[in-house]
Amino acid sequence: MKNKSKLINLSLTHIIMIIFLMMLLFPTFVMLSTSFKTFEGVLGWPPQWIPDDFQFVNYINVWIGDYQFYKPFLNSMIIAGSVGLLSLLLGTPAAYALSRYKFAGRKLFLFSVLATQMFSPVVLLVPLYKIVRSMGLINTFTSVIIGRSAFALPMVIWLLTGYLSNIPKDLEEAAMVDGCSLFKSLYKIILPLAGPGIATAGIYAFIMGWNDLMFSLTFINEAEMAPITLAMSDFVGKNVVYWHEMMAAAVISILPVAIMFSYIQKYLVKGLTSGAVKG
Template identity: 40%
Template sequence: MTQRTLNTEETARPAPAGSVAGGARHGTPRAHRTLRPHTLLVAAVAWLLAAVFLFPYAEMVITALRPVHELRDATYVPGEFEWANFVDVWHESNLGDNLRVTLLVAAGSTVLVLLVAVPAAYYTARMKFRGRKLFLLLVLITQMFQPTSLLVGLYREFYQLDMLNSVWTLILCNAAFNLAFAIWILTAYFASIPEALEEAAMIDGLGRGGALLRITLPLAMPGVVTAMIFTFIAAWNEFVMGLTLSTIPESQPLTVGINSFIGNYTVQWNYLFAGSVIAIVPVVVLFALIERKVVSGLTAGSVK
């Protein structure tokens, strides 16, 4: 009798808060949260803005696939897609050489900028030397100069050094014009990392360089990635210096090579847009892979 009473009391005891009800265990659907009109309006506006910004890229892809006889048709979608445009633009022009030059220039400029900017930014953030503010001011002033204002001097200098039509020339120029931004962003990022972490590492036996490589640099990796991606994209999209310092078609970057489809009397729109699609794909893929680190690097230090 006593055992039966205890079982009855346990069955009648209410379930604790937050526990799953018996009906829910057997597949009873949960109540869905209703969307507010404000949320729906914001989502609709966001999708509309995304469509507006993506429409030119969609038009570029569609035009790249248009046959020659449909280039002047006032239709958004062609009657047939000419996939051979991508093959023809690759074989009938120097686009392969231009892509190779652009990859070398963008990668070389990025590596050179990081090799110089990381130690410079670290020393500026950690050492309170005389003239530190003047150094940062000079770095900022160099960022204010436009490459086009220095083209005549740069052309004359590299002409005397016999370095025209060289990949190294474009690497040096792109690295020089992107170095200031990398130093500034990395200086702010290194300054936000507590110096006590490095002091603890040096007490354990590491030197200043070891503390930088093993402690500070991994923590500053979002800032390094941010400087890397911005330098890479700036070097990838550069046009004016490539047009001025490279006169041989095989040594020109991709942006200049695509411009060759624009003639004095005719424009090869299908090849022009096909080359543009090929040019943006590597940057889009690279940015999509490291987008989170770029955002975290740009917002570092905004919330304490």
């Protein structure tokens, strides 16, 4: 009796999940399917899920052929990687302080961190543009990196604070009693324990950088330095929209991050737990 209801429950869960996933991944299927079509195949009716004239050449064209997408891909990697590093570098100490000390201004700081989320980056483009220009950073990766990091930082701090709060204070105190300096104990004890959390926060920031269009559109002038999102949006702006090649480009823009995510998926859930509950 009980087993039976459990079985029904389980199969119901699977059915709902599968239907949900089919709906959720519908655009993803369309993207994949289109990316293997010919131009004629794209505009045919009825559309085919698995194209008759299946071709892989779209990917080669996009990657190293006409479009040279490996360049924007590398640019995106540089930008997103630096955003991840910079956010962690700034965010980890701040999160450590928030999780370990009660100090005057702590609440104000936490509140300000939330408030920054209320200004859409779009809104700040004009003043940011002026700042970037006055710093002589127009047309540099640096401009995009610092811009994006500033907007990734609040969430990074939020995530990390939660993570670090979960690591017992006694550990580093014990280490310090043993004669370790504060920094040494941080480096030896805390960082390794917080590893998954730091990775999660870093990847969150990485994705923010990977996602960026607004800052690179505004600050970067040369096609050579364009990240993948900008290259994609230029792709759309041309007269003929080559959907098959565009979708191949889209797959390329999603794949690396998707692979990274599947690795940290477990930690991601844990990381957010502690962050959400304590934050």
